[in-house]
Amino acid sequence: MRSLAVASPLPPAAAAAGRRRPRASAREVISQCWKCEINQYRPLGNPLRIGHSQGSLQRHGSKNLLAAAAAISVEQAEVSTSLPKGDMWSVHKFGGTCMGTPQRIQNVADIVLSDSSKRKLIIVSAMSKVTDMMYNLVHKAQSRDDSYMTALDEVFDKHMAAAKELLDGENLARFFAQLHSDISNLRAMLHAIFIAGHATESFSDFVVGHGELWSAQMLSYAINKSGVPCTWMDTRDVLVVKPSGSNQVDPDYLESEKRLQKWFSRQPAATIVATGFIATTAENIPTTLRRDGSDFSASIIGSLFRARQVTIWTDVDGVFSADPRKVSEAVILSTLSYQEAWEMSYFGANVLHPRTIIPVMKDNIPIVIRNMFNLSAPGTTICKQPANENADLDACVKSFATIDNLALVNVEGTGMAGVPGTASTIFSAAKAVGANVIMISQASSEHSVCFAVPEKEVAAVSTALHARFRDALAAGRLSKVEVIHGCSILAAVGLRMASTPGVSAILFDALAKANINVRAIAQGCSEYNITVVLKQEDCARALRAVHSRFFLSKTTLAVGIIGPGLIGGTLLNQLRDQAAVLKENMNIDLRVIGITGTSTMHLSDIGVDLKQWKELLQKEAKPADLASLVRHLSENHVFPNKVLVDCTADTNVASHYYDWLKKGIHVITPNKKANSGPLDQYLKLRTLQRASYTHYFYEATVGAGLPIISTLQGLLETGDKILRIEGIFSGTLSYIFNNFEGTRTFSDVVAEAKDAGFTEPDPRDDLSGTDVARKVIILARECALRLELSDIPVKSLVPKALRSCSSADEFMQKLPSFDQDWDMQRHEAESAEEVLRYVGVVDVVKRKGSVELQRYKREHPFAQLSGSDNIIAFTTSRYREQPLIVRGPGAGAEVTAGGVFCDLLRLASYLGAPS
Numbered sequence: 001m002r003s004l005a006v007a008s009p010l011p012p013a014a015a016a017a018g019r020r021r022p023r024a025s026a027r028e029v030i031s032q033c034w035k036c037e038i039n040q041y042r043p044l045g046n047p048l049r050i051g052h053s054q055g056s057l058q059r060h061g062s063k064n065l066l067a068a069a070a071a072i073s074v075e076q077a078e079v080s081t082s083l084p085k086g087d088m089w090s091v092h093k094f095g096g097t098c099m100g101t102p103q104r105i106q107n108v109a110d111i112v113l114s115d116s117s118k119r120k121l122i123i124v125s126a127m128s129k130v131t132d133m134m135y136n137l138v139h140k141a142q143s144r145d146d147s148y149m150t151a152l153d154e155v156f157d158k159h160m161a162a163a164k165e166l167l168d169g170e171n172l173a174r175f176f177a178q179l180h181s182d183i184s185n186l187r188a189m190l191h192a193i194f195i196a197g198h199a200t201e202s203f204s205d206f207v208v209g210h211g212e213l214w215s216a217q218m219l220s221y222a223i224n225k226s227g228v229p230c231t232w233m234d235t236r237d238v239l240v241v242k243p244s245g246s247n248q249v250d251p252d253y254l255e256s257e258k259r260l261q262k263w264f265s266r267q268p269a270a271t272i273v274a275t276g277f278i279a280t281t282a283e284n285i286p287t288t289l290r291r292d293g294s295d296f297s298a299s300i301i302g303s304l305f306r307a308r309q310v311t312i313w314t315d316v317d318g319v320f321s322a323d324p325r326k327v328s329e330a331v332i333l334s335t336l337s338y339q340e341a342w343e344m345s346y347f348g349a350n351v352l353h354p355r356t357i358i359p360v361m362k363d364n365i366p367i368v369i370r371n372m373f374n375l376s377a378p379g380t381t382i383c384k385q386p387a388n389e390n391a392d393l394d395a396c397v398k399s400f401a402t403i404d405n406l407a408l409v410n411v412e413g414t415g416m417a418g419v420p421g422t423a424s425t426i427f428s429a430a431k432a433v434g435a436n437v438i439m440i441s442q443a444s445s446e447h448s449v450c451f452a453v454p455e456k457e458v459a460a461v462s463t464a465l466h467a468r469f470r471d472a473l474a475a476g477r478l479s480k481v482e483v484i485h486g487c488s489i490l491a492a493v494g495l496r497m498a499s500t501p502g503v504s505a506i507l508f509d510a511l512a513k514a515n516i517n518v519r520a521i522a523q524g525c526s527e528y529n530i531t532v533v534l535k536q537e538d539c540a541r542a543l544r545a546v547h548s549r550f551f552l553s554k555t556t557l558a559v560g561i562i563g564p565g566l567i568g569g570t571l572l573n574q575l576r577d578q579a580a581v582l583k584e585n586m587n588i589d590l591r592v593i594g595i596t597g598t599s600t601m602h603l604s605d606i607g608v609d610l611k612q613w614k615e616l617l618q619k620e621a622k623p624a625d626l627a628s629l630v631r632h633l634s635e636n637h638v639f640p641n642k643v644l645v646d647c648t649a650d651t652n653v654a655s656h657y658y659d660w661l662k663k664g665i666h667v668i669t670p671n672k673k674a675n676s677g678p679l680d681q682y683l684k685l686r687t688l689q690r691a692s693y694t695h696y697f698y699e700a701t702v703g704a705g706l707p708i709i710s711t712l713q714g715l716l717e718t719g720d721k722i723l724r725i726e727g728i729f730s731g732t733l734s735y736i737f738n739n740f741e742g743t744r745t746f747s748d749v750v751a752e753a754k755d756a757g758f759t760e761p762d763p764r765d766d767l768s769g770t771d772v773a774r775k776v777i778i779l780a781r782e783c784a785l786r787l788e789l790s791d792i793p794v795k796s797l798v799p800k801a802l803r804s805c806s807s808a809d810e811f812m813q814k815l816p817s818f819d820q821d822w823d824m825q826r827h828e829a830e831s832a833e834e835v836l837r838y839v840g841v842v843d844v845v846k847r848k849g850s851v852e853l854q855r856y857k858r859e860h861p862f863a864q865l866s867g868s869d870n871i872i873a874f875t876t877s878r879y880r881e882q883p884l885i886v887r888g889p890g891a892g893a894e895v896t897a898g899g900v901f902c903d904l905l906r907l908a909s910y911l912g913a914p915s
């Protein structure tokens, strides 16, 4: 039976008390150290090992070793522990940042303990910065800089301090003894390096690897502390690699498996912490796995155990669809195929080094990249592409990446076609000067070959090509060897691009719409990658344009708000409160990327933080400039759709709608000026709207949030004939006459309507009847009546003497002097059992409109209103006997902004949002 207890490192006292380890062979016992747990079973011929073994013996004394050996029972010595492989193993890897502080190491221990897998192997890097500190020691020593001694003390102090915070009692003592001994060995070795003024690679690797040895021990003891038996592994005892040139190593799986088997038979633990980064050669010389070595260690070990999964813990939520520093919209990918991860890492994406993928790929072991500081993020799973295309690989294009500082070399001429060996000559010239060819493209006409190389290598390539092709150039067989400087590569990566028609069409369409010129294109037969070469200055814009096309929903809308007053401001607050719900439930992503008032303006590339739009408009604002807001919107290539919402009452702003629609910017407004302005301009605007796919919505211009425009359009579009539209169209005037009773004065009620936000910015627009007349015109024009505002006779309620007031405030101040006149009119109506109501009429049959103050009997529906109610009656062919009536509050901030918001959602739904 394999007991977990026997796997834990035991001091002699504990061993003697009956908790025992399995016995190693006689040769191995001689050099085994119970304190440091580094298995000294190798022949003592390796000078690096001698130091350690002798150190161990000197440190702990042979007596203790003998005691440990004596405690091993015969029964346990007989136990054969073959290496279990497969699903029961889960492998985790924690990098230096994860192991950065004692608290983080404790968090790592907690993560390990929360994994319910039957068996776990945890690969760790050195504590953050320690590897650099260790390299620095070697560097100092071989430079004969004796400050290596104080630097070594710092290494000791750092680990001692961490261990003191993390461990206690026996675990701490054990770690301290080991650290102490290692540091004295290192001191001796560094001294030797100092004297020689030189360190061999294996000496250096031996020194540097201590960071991992210490972090592995600390974590293993921290896990032990919680009562879960855990042992630790010096992977130099197991992982055998051979150098494969160009600063790389290849794992020797057969030999490693043999050694792992042997190691495990001695320490058959269910939880093992192993050192990342370090390994050994077949000749037992310490070495490292080079850059990103710990990930590689995890992948190799995962493969040796045929693990269920290898989890690489880091400090990001997973692999992004593009560099998040360049594309703020970048998203975390939930899955990636091995090949995609491979492609992306080539482009410098923060994925795994390609060689890390190889060991697990051969056994189909998934690698999961997770954020240790955000455990709620599920991370990115890198696995074999599911056979079923509909399985969880999200999209055919997985990510976009760029490489800057490139130059294109274009070799061109009629003499190239059909001449074997031209390409070979070109690329051997590039090779001869050591240039790295990053991408190649040749048109099938064979008249030109172009390729991209790093900018810093292009001069040498150009010189080499001119030399090689001197004769061909002189004879005119080649017309030019041309260099195009300042280029970048933009690559789209995705496995399913191969089986999805139209991907490249979408890619190039997005580039075209962003007005980006493509210099060269390459797509290999594998179709994992489509690469385009563009001007470096266009690259960031191109990246954002293509990313948004593939990753943002079609119903992402960039919104510009003009006039953050009562309605505009209320709309911004409603957007703030509802945006997340819309995104979550309806995939509608509304981003306000610009707000302008009359004096200040705030712009954002990705979306204003609506929680603080008011502050931003004060503190982080520029002088208001409508033209630059429009430019900001139309030149933004991140968002597929753009809309301007005019919340002013400004005629000048309204005069721009035509241009905006022409630019492809949708327009939404509660401002009545465009639809009630000069007829010819109105007709031009509506004609353009109908001829284009750009939308113009203005529901709130009549009846605020009440569905007046949409009801009318619905009747007309379905073939009903409108005969007459009649009603109370002014929320302000409705409020005034609903409340002008008893002892209240007319001017008080007007002031109340103003305070309640029912009036126009200047209340004279309401009292003069102009606002109602505008609404009558808007409805009349919907019914195809060609009327101008001046065609509507209007009864103004503004006393003649106040029409010339220079401001709304002056008007409000002077209004009380006319209260008596109003009292008289009211009394007259009241004595006839009637009420005053201000009504508008569109008489479609007679092709005219009117606006009047009328008296109605108390039982008339118009007399029944309250608050700011509007009531609008449509008499039509279908609704002839009983008109279709829409009634409800027809003014006020919330209902009006709500009406504008509805238009925004209608736009999103026209653009494809779910209903």
Ligand SMILES: NC(=O)C1=CN([C@@H]2O[C@H](COP(=O)(O)OP(=O)(O)OC[C@H]3O[C@@H](n4cnc5c(N)ncnc54)[C@H](O)[C@@H]3O)[C@@H](O)[C@H]2O)C=CC1
Residues within 6 Å of the ligand: 562, 563, 564, 565, 566, 567, 568, 596, 597, 598, 626, 647, 648, 649, 650, 652, 653, 670, 671, 672, 700, 701, 703, 704, 731, 757, 758, 759, 760, 761, 890, 891, 892, 893, 896
């Ligand atoms: N208040 C209501 O109940 C209803 C209002 N409306 C319409 O909504 C629009 C806005 O009304 P309110 O918000 O009540 O008025 P408001 O006066 O509170 O807001 C208008 C805002 O637009 C700004 N503005 C004016 N000209 C501008 C320009 N050229 N560029 C940038 N900003 C400019 C002003 O500084 C102000 O902040 C008006 O067209 C009104 O007819 C429509 C239905 C109901």
Ligand SMILES: N[C@@H](CC=O)C(=O)O
Residues within 6 Å of the ligand: 700, 701, 702, 703, 704, 729, 730, 731, 732, 733, 758, 759, 760, 766, 771, 890, 891, 892
């Ligand atoms: N001032 C207007 C607001 C809506 O258009 C009104 O009172 O109706």
Ligand code: NA
Residues within 6 Å of the ligand: 699, 700, 701, 702, 703, 704, 705, 706, 707, 708, 709, 899
């Ligand atoms: Na309306």
